[in-house]
Amino acid sequence: MDKALELRRMKRIPLLLLLLMVLLFASTLHQPTGWAAWLHAFAEAGMVGALADWFAVVALFRHPMGLPIPHTAIIPNRKNDIGESMSRFVADHFLEPEVVRKKLENTHLSALVVNWLKSDKGRRSLEDLSTTVIRWALGALHEKRVRRFLSRLSSRQLANVSLAPLLGSTLEWLVRGERHQQILTQVLRYTIVLVHDNREAIRTRVKHESPWWLPGFVDDNILKKMLERVEHQLFEMALDQDHPLRHKFNQWTEKLAHELKHSARHRRMGDELKQQLLANDELQDYLYGLWRELARNLEDDIESPESAIREQVGKWLIGVAEELDGDPDMQGWINAWLVDSITLVVGRNSAQIASLISDTVKSWDGMDTSRRVELAIGRDLQFIRINGTLVGGMVGLLIHAVKLYV
Numbered sequence: 001m002d003k004a005l006e007l008r009r010m011k012r013i014p015l016l017l018l019l020l021m022v023l024l025f026a027s028t029l030h031q032p033t034g035w036a037a038w039l040h041a042f043a044e045a046g047m048v049g050a051l052a053d054w055f056a057v058v059a060l061f062r063h064p065m066g067l068p069i070p071h072t073a074i075i076p077n078r079k080n081d082i083g084e085s086m087s088r089f090v091a092d093h094f095l096e097p098e099v100v101r102k103k104l105e106n107t108h109l110s111a112l113v114v115n116w117l118k119s120d121k122g123r124r125s126l127e128d129l130s131t132t133v134i135r136w137a138l139g140a141l142h143e144k145r146v147r148r149f150l151s152r153l154s155s156r157q158l159a160n161v162s163l164a165p166l167l168g169s170t171l172e173w174l175v176r177g178e179r180h181q182q183i184l185t186q187v188l189r190y191t192i193v194l195v196h197d198n199r200e201a202i203r204t205r206v207k208h209e210s211p212w213w214l215p216g217f218v219d220d221n222i223l224k225k226m227l228e229r230v231e232h233q234l235f236e237m238a239l240d241q242d243h244p245l246r247h248k249f250n251q252w253t254e255k256l257a258h259e260l261k262h263s264a265r266h267r268r269m270g271d272e273l274k275q276q277l278l279a280n281d282e283l284q285d286y287l288y289g290l291w292r293e294l295a296r297n298l299e300d301d302i303e304s305p306e307s308a309i310r311e312q313v314g315k316w317l318i319g320v321a322e323e324l325d326g327d328p329d330m331q332g333w334i335n336a337w338l339v340d341s342i343t344l345v346v347g348r349n350s351a352q353i354a355s356l357i358s359d360t361v362k363s364w365d366g367m368d369t370s371r372r373v374e375l376a377i378g379r380d381l382q383f384i385r386i387n388g389t390l391v392g393g394m395v396g397l398l399i400h401a402v403k404l405y406v
Contacts, residue, residue: 007378014050014385021047021389041400042393049392053385060381061370075373076366083361091354097347104339110324110331117321126317127310131302134309138295155278164270168260171253180253181246188238195231 024043028036058064059072075082093099116122140146174180237243260266301307324330346353361369374381 003375007375010379010382014054014382014389017386017389018047018050018054021050021393038397038400041396043396045396045399046389046393049395050385050389052392053388057381057385061374073370075370079364079366079369080358080362083358086361087354087358090357091350095346095350095353097343100346101339101343104342108331108335109338110334113334114321114325114331117317118325123314123317127313130313131307131310134298134302138299141295158274158278161274162267162270163274164260164263164267167270168257168262171257171260175250175253175257181241181250184246184249185238188234192231192234192238195227195234199227
């Protein structure tokens with residue numbers, strides 16, 4: 001039911017009680033004895049109580065009967081003070097760090113997260129959130145002004161990057177973990193397969209480049225031995241981690257890393273290459289074309305009922321929930337981290353959080369604030385008027401009894 005309509009209906013009850021008191025008072029006005037006197041006393045005091053409480057309730061929200069009586073229309077006139085008081089109350093009693101910490105420590109946050117992730121509703125919510133974020137990001141990147149901004153930002157950032165030392169540091173990192181040898185092994189394996197699968201193409205190319213007077217069987221024999229030797233050498237390097245050529249590759253990589261970091265010539269070459277890449281419109285157009293194709297594929301996927309992205313997100317969430325569910329130590333760490341983090345954030349920002357209340361109330365119009373509050377609590381305030389009428393009547397009976405028997 002509409003709150004305004006419900007409030008209007010509720011106001012009729014105390015009004016009817018007031019009219020009843022007036023009717024009883026008027027009908028017993030000239031009958032000061034017997035039961036009529038008791039009714040008269042009840043009605044008289046009830047009428048006074050009803051009028052007094054009506055005045056008190058109305059004075060909260062507006063001037064009674066439109067008269068500018070002092071200390072009325074309290075909420076419209078003092079909404080800013082009320083907002084400040086509410087703000088301080090929330091800050092003092094709800095946003096105190098110890099209050100927040102105690103409440104959070106009594107709540108097993110990680111268990112709530114696990115149960116929510118394991119539920120269909122929670123998983124679907126995060127899947128929807130992930131696709132919404134992707135859709136929003138793709139939509140933003142379609143905007144020309146966003147692309148121009150990101151292009152300017154990336155160009156400015158890249159312009160401040162010295163390419164050669166960065167590559168040198170990257171090579172050093174690869175060497176420290178023997179990762180460069182792992183990369184070399186993969187390259188060797190790929191090369192072996194490439195050579196083996198393209199023997200015929202290599203033979204045709206060699207035959208085409210050979211002198212006309214050289215017999216074909218000589219070409220074939222030379223090529224066969226050469227390819228066998230190359231494949232054998234590649235196999236040895238791929239399988240033998242202590243192969244001499246691997247050691248030379250290691251020395252060459254370390255030397256290159258050092259020169260990239262410390263050689264002025266390499267630094268200058270790196271800066272020139274960087275400037276050429278930044279100024280290359282064709283390269284940027286090509287990269288943007290790749291991005292558009294990727295974005296189109298992502299958009300098609302997230303709009304599909306059988307979205308692979310949603311499926312992968314769902315599987316990942318299930319995996320996280322199951323792993324976390326079976327790891328009490330991790331749950332304990334998460335709980336402690338969340339409690340400390342939330343308490344710290346609330347403690348540092350309690351004034352700003354509480355100020356949202358006072359700032360919001362200040363932004364409201366006075367009469368609009370009054371209407372909002374009246375709609376929220378007006379129904380309960382009508383019970384004050386009802387009780388005021390009835391309690392006033394009971395007091396009237398008590399006074400009448402005292403006058404008769406004391």
